[in-house]
Amino acid sequence: MPTIRDVAEKAGVGLGTVSRVLNDSPLVSDTTRRRVLQAISDLNYTPSLTARRLSLGKTMTIAVIVPFFTRPSVTERLRGIENTLASSDYDLTIYNVETVKRRDECLQHVIRHERADGVIIISLSPRDEDLPLLVNPEIPVVLVDANHASLAVLNRVVVDDVAGGRAATQHLVELGHQHIGYISDYLEEPFNFTSSRDRYLGYRQILEAAGLPFRSEYHGQGPHGRQEAYENAVKLLTLPDSPTAIFAASDTQAMGVLQAARDLGLQVPEDLSVIGYDDLEIAEYLSLTTIRQLLCLSGQRGAELLIEVIQDPPKEPICEVLPTELVVRGTTAPPKPEDENRGSAVYPPASLDNPSPISQSWHTG
Amino acid sequence: MPTIRDVAEKAGVGLGTVSRVLNDSPLVSDTTRRRVLQAISDLNYTPSLTARRLSLGKTMTIAVIVPFFTRPSVTERLRGIENTLASSDYDLTIYNVETVKRRDECLQHVIRHERADGVIIISLSPRDEDLPLLVNPEIPVVLVDANHASLAVLNRVVVDDVAGGRAATQHLVELGHQHIGYISDYLEEPFNFTSSRDRYLGYRQILEAAGLPFRSEYHGQGPHGRQEAYENAVKLLTLPDSPTAIFAASDTQAMGVLQAARDLGLQVPEDLSVIGYDDLEIAEYLSLTTIRQLLCLSGQRGAELLIEVIQDPPKEPICEVLPTELVVRGTTAPPKPEDENRGSAVYPPASLDNPSPISQSWHTG
DNA sequence: TCGGAAAATGGAAACGGTTCCAACTATTAT
DNA sequence: ATAATAGTTGGAACCGTTTCCATTTTCCGA
Numbered sequence: 001m002p003t004i005r006d007v008a009e010k011a012g013v014g015l016g017t018v019s020r021v022l023n024d025s026p027l028v029s030d031t032t033r034r035r036v037l038q039a040i041s042d043l044n045y046t047p048s049l050t051a052r053r054l055s056l057g058k059t060m061t062i063a064v065i066v067p068f069f070t071r072p073s074v075t076e077r078l079r080g081i082e083n084t085l086a087s088s089d090y091d092l093t094i095y096n097v098e099t100v101k102r103r104d105e106c107l108q109h110v111i112r113h114e115r116a117d118g119v120i121i122i123s124l125s126p127r128d129e130d131l132p133l134l135v136n137p138e139i140p141v142v143l144v145d146a147n148h149a150s151l152a153v154l155n156r157v158v159v160d161d162v163a164g165g166r167a168a169t170q171h172l173v174e175l176g177h178q179h180i181g182y183i184s185d186y187l188e189e190p191f192n193f194t195s196s197r198d199r200y201l202g203y204r205q206i207l208e209a210a211g212l213p214f215r216s217e218y219h220g221q222g223p224h225g226r227q228e229a230y231e232n233a234v235k236l237l238t239l240p241d242s243p244t245a246i247f248a249a250s251d252t253q254a255m256g257v258l259q260a261a262r263d264l265g266l267q268v269p270e271d272l273s274v275i276g277y278d279d280l281e282i283a284e285y286l287s288l289t290t291i292r293q294l295l296c297l298s299g300q301r302g303a304e305l306l307i308e309v310i311q312d313p314p315k316e317p318i319c320e321v322l323p324t325e326l327v328v329r330g331t332t333a334p335p336k337p338e339d340e341n342r343g344s345a346v347y348p349p350a351s352l353d354n355p356s357p358i359s360q361s362w363h364t365g
Numbered sequence: 366m367p368t369i370r371d372v373a374e375k376a377g378v379g380l381g382t383v384s385r386v387l388n389d390s391p392l393v394s395d396t397t398r399r400r401v402l403q404a405i406s407d408l409n410y411t412p413s414l415t416a417r418r419l420s421l422g423k424t425m426t427i428a429v430i431v432p433f434f435t436r437p438s439v440t441e442r443l444r445g446i447e448n449t450l451a452s453s454d455y456d457l458t459i460y461n462v463e464t465v466k467r468r469d470e471c472l473q474h475v476i477r478h479e480r481a482d483g484v485i486i487i488s489l490s491p492r493d494e495d496l497p498l499l500v501n502p503e504i505p506v507v508l509v510d511a512n513h514a515s516l517a518v519l520n521r522v523v524v525d526d527v528a529g530g531r532a533a534t535q536h537l538v539e540l541g542h543q544h545i546g547y548i549s550d551y552l553e554e555p556f557n558f559t560s561s562r563d564r565y566l567g568y569r570q571i572l573e574a575a576g577l578p579f580r581s582e583y584h585g586q587g588p589h590g591r592q593e594a595y596e597n598a599v600k601l602l603t604l605p606d607s608p609t610a611i612f613a614a615s616d617t618q619a620m621g622v623l624q625a626a627r628d629l630g631l632q633v634p635e636d637l638s639v640i641g642y643d644d645l646e647i648a649e650y651l652s653l654t655t656i657r658q659l660l661c662l663s664g665q666r667g668a669e670l671l672i673e674v675i676q677d678p679p680k681e682p683i684c685e686v687l688p689t690e691l692v693v694r695g696t697t698a699p700p701k702p703e704d705e706n707r708g709s710a711v712y713p714p715a716s717l718d719n720p721s722p723i724s725q726s727w728h729t730g
Numbered sequence: 731t732c733g734g735a736a737a738a739t740g741g742a743a744a745c746g747g748t749t750c751c752a753a754c755t756a757t758t759a760t
Numbered sequence: 761a762t763a764a765t766a767g768t769t770g771g772a773a774c775c776g777t778t779t780c781c782a783t784t785t786t787c788c789g790a
Contacts, residue, residue, distance in 0.1 A: 003746055014770035019748060046477050050418045051746030054775050070444050075435040082461045093458040096447045113411050226650060255650055285620060368776055379740035384778060416776030419745050
């Protein structure tokens with residue numbers, strides 16, 4: 001591999017001159033510049049990024065620490081980040097986190113070992129013991145989708161999930177539902193995800209405001225996932241006094257709820273209203289009513305914010321709040337009149353052992 | 366930031382000794398090692414990755430060039446790669462490609478500018494003009510999911526999509542379908558994706574073998590995506606002599622087909638059989654019959670292969686072929702009886718004298 | 731006690747850029 | 761003609777490691 005020295009020699013100029021040509025410095029005469037460019041092309045020379053990094057003291061890299069990066073909501077955020085970085089000079093390196101151990105390793109390694117000029121952390125809300133690493137970090141940090149009271153000290157892009165939870169529940173209440181279930185991740189889990197918790201708060205607030213009792217058996221928690229949500233939905237829907245509407249903390253979980261309704265022979269939205277959260281691409285396909293959050297934009301803004309922070313660190317931490325929006329589609333409707341004095345209703349003997357194949361049980365027109 | 370020199374001074378030893386301690390060299394006495402470790406911890410020293418990279422001449426980074434990395438099939442492959450690299454010392458940097466221009470930029474930049482110790486290229490089959498970059502690359506390259514005759518010279522992990530296309534079509538033929546549509550990406554598009562093309566070949570081979578005519582109006586091509594597949598499916602299904610079964614080149618496209626069937630009032634699988642490709646997580650939810658390919662494993666094997674190739678370059682390029690598997694679920698069934706004599710035998714028997722070029726190379730068994 | 735092998739150690743050189751300062755060359759004003 | 765100035769240029773020093781070689785220390789057996 002030719003080095004800058006070879007180029008200098010071949011062009012008959014000094015090291016500094018070649019460097020200046022490489023960096024588009026105006027302090028080179030045209031004739032010299034041409035000679036150098038000719039030598040570069042003759043030697044098929046490309047500068048060493050690593051040497052450049054050492055000399056400049058910058059890595060020209062942004063690191064992203066992200067849990068479960070195959071989840072559609074997460075890839076959307078990543079896409080926003082990638083798009084932004086692609087038009088900058090930064091490379092993007094990704095640390096996928098699927099265990100607590102790896103989360104801790106990544107925080108330590110990435111933030112400390114000058115692997116990047118900045119870090120974006122997605123959805124992993126720091127615990128108190130993580131704060132020392134993050135408050136005066138060796139490199140700038142931006143959190144995306146991490147919400148926590150003590151985080152006022154950190155740069156971040158967040159969504160008001162409490163408001164989103166309110167909007168979802170409010171929509172169901174306005175349709176006339178009085179028995180509203182909530183299906184979510186475990187509210188307490190080791191990754192300290194806040195979305196299920198915050199949406200739960202919104203849910204509780206609206207129940208309270210509407211004078212509806214909170215019933216703990218209407219709250220199904222479990223690991224994130226369609227299948228787990230399916231199982232929780234079956235539990236809720238086979239209660240003697242089952243909900244007429246279910247708010248799922250994500251579209252993925254809403255799919256599990258829809259599947260449960262299907263297998264139990266319930267028509268959506270006639271027998272059961274379902275609302276999700278995220279507005280994934282699939283939501284439109286399913287005609288799922290949902291709360292839209294601007295996933296891609298959250299990544300984009302996070303990356304833009306990080307680049308700003310790298311260029312000149314703000315005195316005060318910056319917090320940007322993105323809006324949510326209710327998207328009404330075909331899976332929510334007023335409850336059936338007869339459902340209002342339920343308690344005696346007997347469910348049709350739908351067999352769970354023998355689930356129907358795909359049936360288009362909810363039509364959207 | 367303290368450097369190795371500060372540590373050496375503080376510990377009262379030489380530079381080399383500190384370096385040896387850092388690299389677990391056995392050539393350090395226990396007492397010295399303890400002194401050095403103490404100094405390291407006193408100074409809160411962490412070695413500079415960048416300097417290490419320059420000195421070693423390695424970047425400890427693997428680059429992945431990948432088109433449309435939010436597509437579920439792609440994220441699964443990425444997950445396989447990430448998992449493998451996480452347990453190695455390599456960092457993972459990602460270059461997402463959504464335009465032809467960016468594809469070309471990435472190939473040039475990443476392969477030439479010593480940004481990584483190795484590159485994995487997903488699904489982007491090189492064109493002839495790309496070959497010079499790839500055949501004796503400056504850094505090792507592994508292709509994943511890139512198929513092309515002239516690629517015998519490159520390391521790669523592939524799926525036999527022609528066989529997958531055959532398996533899908535064969536399944537429909539065995540169920541008794543005689544009117545089988547195919548919905549795919551454009552067979553010719555600028556990214557040079559081969560999957561739709563190869564599956565198409567398999568489709569044609571089985572039609573030929575079964576003595577069924579190929580009807581170009583049964584082939585719907587368009588940009589990748591559910592919506593586009595929906596529109597193509599509507600076209601096929603509103604033909605006067607519409608197919609009784611549709612093979613979609615991906616599960617995403619199969620979803621568009623299912624949606625079209627729903628909107629047209631067709632029951633699946635009674636009125637229309639649908640088979641997809643990939644076996645995404647969503648396929649199970651939809652009870653979609655499909656061809657499973659080992660997406661995550663393809664990434665994993667790609668990464669493992671790349672690491673091997675970096676460690677000692679093979680004399681001959683290595684090609685690993687992953688299997689596909691038919692997964693029968695609820696969207697395929699025999700055609701309705703009355704469908705069997707539609708069009709009242711207007712088709713001429715397949716001409717054996719005039720076989721299509723496609724069939725020549727294929728033999729069962 | 732001593733010689734020699736083995737173990738431990740120090741530090742110069744190298745990795746390949748950037749930057750800064752000194753020096754050199756035109757150009758212009760007096 | 762000369763001094764001042766602006767425009768170019770060369771290259772030493774530096775970024776923070778690793779590696780290798782020369783040197784010193786330790787250990788062992790004779």
